[in-house]
Amino acid sequence: MPFRLRPGTETFVFDLDDTLYPRSAGLHGQMLARVWLFIQELTGCTPEEAAALHAHYYETYGTSLVGLQRHHAVKPQDFLTFVHEIDLSVLAENAELRLALEALPGRRLVFTNGSRAHAERVLERLGISDLFEGVCDIAACDYIGKPERAAYDTLVGRHGVAPDRAIMFDDRAVNLAVPHALGMQTVLIGDHGLPETPDAAHVHFHSLALAPVLAQIEPRTPPIPTPKAAQSLHKGPQNKGSSTTDLPQEP
Template sequence: MFARLGHIRNWIFDLDNTLYPAGTDLFARIEARMTAYVGRTLGIERDEAFRVQKGYFHRYGTTLTGLMADHGVDPHDFLAEVHDIEMDVLDHDAPLVAAIARLPGRKLVFTNGDTPYALKVLDRLGLGDSFEGIHDIHAMGLVPKPDPSAYAGLCAAFDLDPAVSLFAEDMARNLAPAKAIGMTTLWVDNGSEQGGSEQGPGADRDFIDFTVHDLTSWLHDILEAS
């Protein structure tokens, strides 16, 4: 394995737009349902609901967190509704399944979604048996990435040493807290980032150790180099 990765014992992966290509637009289906939920809850038109939704995402890390803070939304109701989508755009990903199976050490999913949804995605990809556990929004106490408490909670829940852990994520800003506690960081730069000056061109990304455009190809490359 590449010299810079020989120490890694824990492989931690974000879910959406990381374990499947952003080009599937699966998350767009979730976003559409989030916009509808915001519009109905606040009694506003779609365009305004979309603006409010994005504002919550950038301010709080997730739309849900903003809705809970400002409107007392029930997280279980919200998550059940926005995750009620078809998975037909996802296919069994045999190369990714094989690569993750070959990684030495523990493998985990770290997602701002919830476990029932994550399991549906993983099963569709063929990854249902690939991970030791899922650290979801409920395990985070409903305080999502990039809040530092989410990362501390992950490490405590699974007794992880950040110094021997790698975190792969498509949202660059979510990697900064991981790097701050000593994790190796992998940015899956696949076009999924949702704007914001902190993520725009020229933004400080010194907290990123590796940048890849295709997770599966990168995993196979490092495994073949080992």
């Protein structure tokens, strides 16, 4: 079934990790290993116990950081700095994705459970940093990430998003439930073998990759001017406590 963009859509909201690039790039594995190592060093547990604790916090709170804050008094910056000591050289510029994003008939935002700094580095590696109007990171959301409703309220409020004129792309079906309830169109990207539900009512469309979906959208004429978008990305509003270090989308 071909993808059909809802008429009147003016804002395109993208998750970052495993959405704007495929999980096969391997960043998820790098970050996950760092999370497990952080938990081991924090608690003195075995690798197996660290993996189990991470899984428990991730499923309970949406990110392991929340669980570590609540139960171990971990400072977010310590965790973020440690986890994002990863190799981004595995990412390369994606000309197909850039062309598809550039042609979209509306503004583009990144909404991530990671940090602004991590998002900016990833976008630079992909060669698309100038195409986004802004980044809503977990620090801007007071470290309350997706899928919590408060995170989406922050996105909508800070960036003036009209949900009934917006669409969200994410690699986790659970992260699309609130956007659907708010009135956004939703697209699930990828297939990670996770217990996701691509046929759930809150998932309007499912695709293994992002670029093919975007290519089906009628392009905007003329294209959105990219210099202004680049300036907005780097100088846009930030939360008072906004982080300049990193957090992975999933760990």
